[in-house]
Amino acid sequence: MTYQPPEQPYPGPQPPPAGYPGFQPPPVPGGRKLGTWAIVGIVVGAVVLLCCGIGVVGAIVGGDSPEATPSASARAVVEGAAPTPTAASATPAAPVTTAAAPPSVVPTTKPAPPPAPVTVVMPDLVGLNAAVAQDKLKRLGITTIKLGSGDENDTFVILPENWTVTKQSHKKGAKVALDELVVLTCTKQG
Numbered sequence: 001m002t003y004q005p006p007e008q009p010y011p012g013p014q015p016p017p018a019g020y021p022g023f024q025p026p027p028v029p030g031g032r033k034l035g036t037w038a039i040v041g042i043v044v045g046a047v048v049l050l051c052c053g054i055g056v057v058g059a060i061v062g063g064d065s066p067e068a069t070p071s072a073s074a075r076a077v078v079e080g081a082a083p084t085p086t087a088a089s090a091t092p093a094a095p096v097t098t099a100a101a102p103p104s105v106v107p108t109t110k111p112a113p114p115p116a117p118v119t120v121v122m123p124d125l126v127g128l129n130a131a132v133a134q135d136k137l138k139r140l141g142i143t144t145i146k147l148g149s150g151d152e153n154d155t156f157v158i159l160p161e162n163w164t165v166t167k168q169s170h171k172k173g174a175k176v177a178l179d180e181l182v183v184l185t186c187t188k189q190g
Contacts, residue, residue: 117177124172130160130186133168141178150187157186164188 034042120140125133130147137145147157150166157163163186170176 117179119175119177122168122170122172122174122176122182125165125168125184128165130157130163130165130184133165133184134160137182142176142182143179144181146181146183148183148185150185151189154188160186162188 118141120142123136123140125136128136134145134147147160147163149155149157149163165184166187167185169181169183176182
């Protein structure tokens, strides 16, 4: 009896031997090379992202928001000095150490008070058709108009065209704010 090694499982498709006619080696994954400018772009992008990340972490640790703290180049422009080189510059420069100037305090102004409501003079609407009276008020700019019924049998004003104004909540000549409620009492009998 002779010793035989255990059989290996079938390893899958094998490429034909190199001497086989028409043999082409399998493609190597990632065989494309990056150009010089692509590599430079990736490096510059990484440096910019790194600098931004450091700035955000510094702002969080320092308690300042990144929007409120002016950059070194902005401070240099305000102070009249040459701005420090940025991460996107092609040639690396020696680090510049300058004393950080405190951010300038911008005086804040109080917000403007809300404008006083504009008023209009109330016209005499008694005796007019309710739809016409309502239209007059809307043309003056009054936005809140309610029509009420003065009749016992008809309690809701559905079609203002069928009603006549008998009373108004504000007298003729009174000043009325544009957002103030105006109530017109109407009747169907006329």
